[in-house]
Amino acid sequence: MPVASTKSSPSASPSASPSATAKGARKTVSPQARLAKLGLHTDMDLVLHLPMRYEDETQVISIEEACLHGGQTSQVEGVVVKNEIAFKPRRQLLVHIADETGDLQLRFMNFYGSQVKQLAEGTRVRARGELKHGFFGAEMVHPAYKVINEGAPLPTSLTPVYPAGEGLSQPILRRAIGDAMKRIDWTDTLPAQLRQRMQLSDFEPAVKLLHYPPQQVDEHALADRSHPAWTRMKFDELLAQQLSLKRAQRARRAKGAAALTVTGDLSARFEASLPFKLTRAQQRVLGEIRNDLRHPYPMQRLLQGDVGSGKTVVSALAAAQAIDSGFQAALMAPTEILADQHFRKIAAWMEPLGVKVAWLTGSLKKKDKLAAYALIESGEAQLVIGTHALIQDAVNFANLGLVIVDEQHRFGVGQRLTLRNKGQEGAIPHQLMMSATPIPRTLAMTYYADLEVSVIDELPPGRSPIVTRVIDQNRRDEVIERVHAAALEGRQIYWVCPLIEESEALQLQTATDTHALLAEALPDLNVGLVHGRMKPLEKQQVMDAFSANQMQVLVATTVIEVGVDVPNASLMVIEHAERFGLSQLHQLRGRVGRGSAASVCLLLYQSPLGGVARQRLMTMRETTDGFEIARRDLEIRGPGEFLGARQSGQAMLRFADLETDGWLVDQARDVAHDLLHANTPEKAATVEAHLARWLGGREEFLKV
Numbered sequence: 001m002p003v004a005s006t007k008s009s010p011s012a013s014p015s016a017s018p019s020a021t022a023k024g025a026r027k028t029v030s031p032q033a034r035l036a037k038l039g040l041h042t043d044m045d046l047v048l049h050l051p052m053r054y055e056d057e058t059q060v061i062s063i064e065e066a067c068l069h070g071g072q073t074s075q076v077e078g079v080v081v082k083n084e085i086a087f088k089p090r091r092q093l094l095v096h097i098a099d100e101t102g103d104l105q106l107r108f109m110n111f112y113g114s115q116v117k118q119l120a121e122g123t124r125v126r127a128r129g130e131l132k133h134g135f136f137g138a139e140m141v142h143p144a145y146k147v148i149n150e151g152a153p154l155p156t157s158l159t160p161v162y163p164a165g166e167g168l169s170q171p172i173l174r175r176a177i178g179d180a181m182k183r184i185d186w187t188d189t190l191p192a193q194l195r196q197r198m199q200l201s202d203f204e205p206a207v208k209l210l211h212y213p214p215q216q217v218d219e220h221a222l223a224d225r226s227h228p229a230w231t232r233m234k235f236d237e238l239l240a241q242q243l244s245l246k247r248a249q250r251a252r253r254a255k256g257a258a259a260l261t262v263t264g265d266l267s268a269r270f271e272a273s274l275p276f277k278l279t280r281a282q283q284r285v286l287g288e289i290r291n292d293l294r295h296p297y298p299m300q301r302l303l304q305g306d307v308g309s310g311k312t313v314v315s316a317l318a319a320a321q322a323i324d325s326g327f328q329a330a331l332m333a334p335t336e337i338l339a340d341q342h343f344r345k346i347a348a349w350m351e352p353l354g355v356k357v358a359w360l361t362g363s364l365k366k367k368d369k370l371a372a373y374a375l376i377e378s379g380e381a382q383l384v385i386g387t388h389a390l391i392q393d394a395v396n397f398a399n400l401g402l403v404i405v406d407e408q409h410r411f412g413v414g415q416r417l418t419l420r421n422k423g424q425e426g427a428i429p430h431q432l433m434m435s436a437t438p439i440p441r442t443l444a445m446t447y448y449a450d451l452e453v454s455v456i457d458e459l460p461p462g463r464s465p466i467v468t469r470v471i472d473q474n475r476r477d478e479v480i481e482r483v484h485a486a487a488l489e490g491r492q493i494y495w496v497c498p499l500i501e502e503s504e505a506l507q508l509q510t511a512t513d514t515h516a517l518l519a520e521a522l523p524d525l526n527v528g529l530v531h532g533r534m535k536p537l538e539k540q541q542v543m544d545a546f547s548a549n550q551m552q553v554l555v556a557t558t559v560i561e562v563g564v565d566v567p568n569a570s571l572m573v574i575e576h577a578e579r580f581g582l583s584q585l586h587q588l589r590g591r592v593g594r595g596s597a598a599s600v601c602l603l604l605y606q607s608p609l610g611g612v613a614r615q616r617l618m619t620m621r622e623t624t625d626g627f628e629i630a631r632r633d634l635e636i637r638g639p640g641e642f643l644g645a646r647q648s649g650q651a652m653l654r655f656a657d658l659e660t661d662g663w664l665v666d667q668a669r670d671v672a673h674d675l676l677h678a679n680t681p682e683k684a685a686t687v688e689a690h691l692a693r694w695l696g697g698r699e700e701f702l703k704v
């Protein structure tokens, strides 16, 4: 990259903030380097760096008129009549300008010496800013301004304001983008016929309009991005994403995997030995998975099912197919409690059938760890269950055929990839991911297009619905009474302590305090406590006691959020429910309603409730349907937060908004399908050109 040495620092231009150059060292950073920091490397990157808003500098009004519109942004023109540095009380530059109708003060708190000279008396300036009537009369504080000659023409288009980074002024960005626009090849990547059919604007005029909107443009449509020029950008972006995802899918299919064509009879014996019959939905998704596993290319499937829908048994049956075919399977869970629970449940199902199940977590003693490694490496362990410990370097599988990741949204992309890479040279294990957090359709299509999705849309029979109540925290005593009454009826209760994000120590304290308080209030009950800082063995003992119903009340932090399965627990109290996110509340609530007893979830809140918190709690009260909850969550939070930084990575769309542009996602997907499947040279060329323009060779949307 050329490192241009700039004589004048970029920030020396009049409208830039002088503070940006306050630290001398930064002066040596070239504009190119600063542009690169914004991801702007090529001319096309610059051209596709679109304005976030516009300023209207196409008109100048008289100072008198501007004064009438106090409080609004306007542009005036005048001659400097006075220029002084005052101390009121801070050092500041005061510049008085006048036209035929009146005068006005421009006030600068931060300024350069050069500006004092630049705005000498007699200079003509155009200033744009918010006009205020202050103590010293009409003034603009830190206006944008330009020194001009009399009669200088006004711009005829709106002035773009670009997303900028540190030390990058608007004038520099504008110039860089304007220059790039002169150099790029404007050829439309989409064939005319397609543009016509989809009623899409042409590329060049759309881009030019967005950078330099004419005065008479529909500013509203520009602002809310519904203008046809924006639609074209969004469509192009979504199309590039779909094309790249579909190509990733092809690439995956081109890779080899062991075809897990069952040869033993373990699967059949396993299914026959289960104490329950699979639901229709479980049978259906199992069929989909079994079918994938028989292919000689790696499965990449997400198994979605609401909390309690019975995903674990389906994954265990998938593991049985791998084992039956002579391969190992690995199941990774995000917490030790959950991994432990999986291990016990699955070992209880499979060991009687002669399957060797190994257990591996970080907290194992060195000796046990080494023993587990040996079992895994020799292939003696047919199924390995554990936490992140599974992805350590020291873990080598003999012949890993299937990788199962529970609560996949809890893992980063890199972690899932590491586990998948533990297969043998040249063959990638099949991958089954599980999640109770449903991904709304548009998100699934845009971020997980290279993922087959199976959905368990039915709960096992005999579950009764959970009733949810929202209760003011100051009625805690009544709630404690209710807990007591429930316990006397033989029910078990979870009491979830408030989330304190800022301080783990405080959260721990709260949990301990709550435990003490409840133990005192309920002397005839056995009240337990589980939290993240306990040793794994301690945690396990508490969970065991609760599972065995030796403990009626379990006070817990969010460590019980995922996966924990104690069917006899049928009352859940969540304190300070307003601090939790929707999906977290849904997951927590999913710990009850697992048996046949009618379950209740009490959401205690601290008033006054904010708007968003109220919306969340109302949603929880109104529905137990995970998909509906996810849909509303997306509505409340938007996709970026919904996916979480780990999931979304850099793949966030810049222009398209999944909530309002869902229809465009459908269209982009159809067009991508058509372009990739019709085997004509023209279409192949379109694909190449479009991807080159939008991704510039960086296929950053790839997901594993």
Ligand code: ADP
Pocket (backbone or CB within 6 Å): 276, 277, 278, 279, 282, 305, 306, 307, 308, 309, 310, 311, 312, 313, 436, 460, 461, 563, 565, 567, 594
């Ligand atoms: P999740 O989908 O939330 O992971 P689990 O796999 O933990 O749910 O299943 C919840 C409970 O339902 C477990 O106790 C499990 O053994 C039980 N279960 C699973 N499938 C069935 C079924 N078809 N009939 C009855 N109980 C089932």
Ligand code: MG
Pocket (backbone or CB within 6 Å): 311, 312, 406, 563
């Ligand atoms: Mg589960």
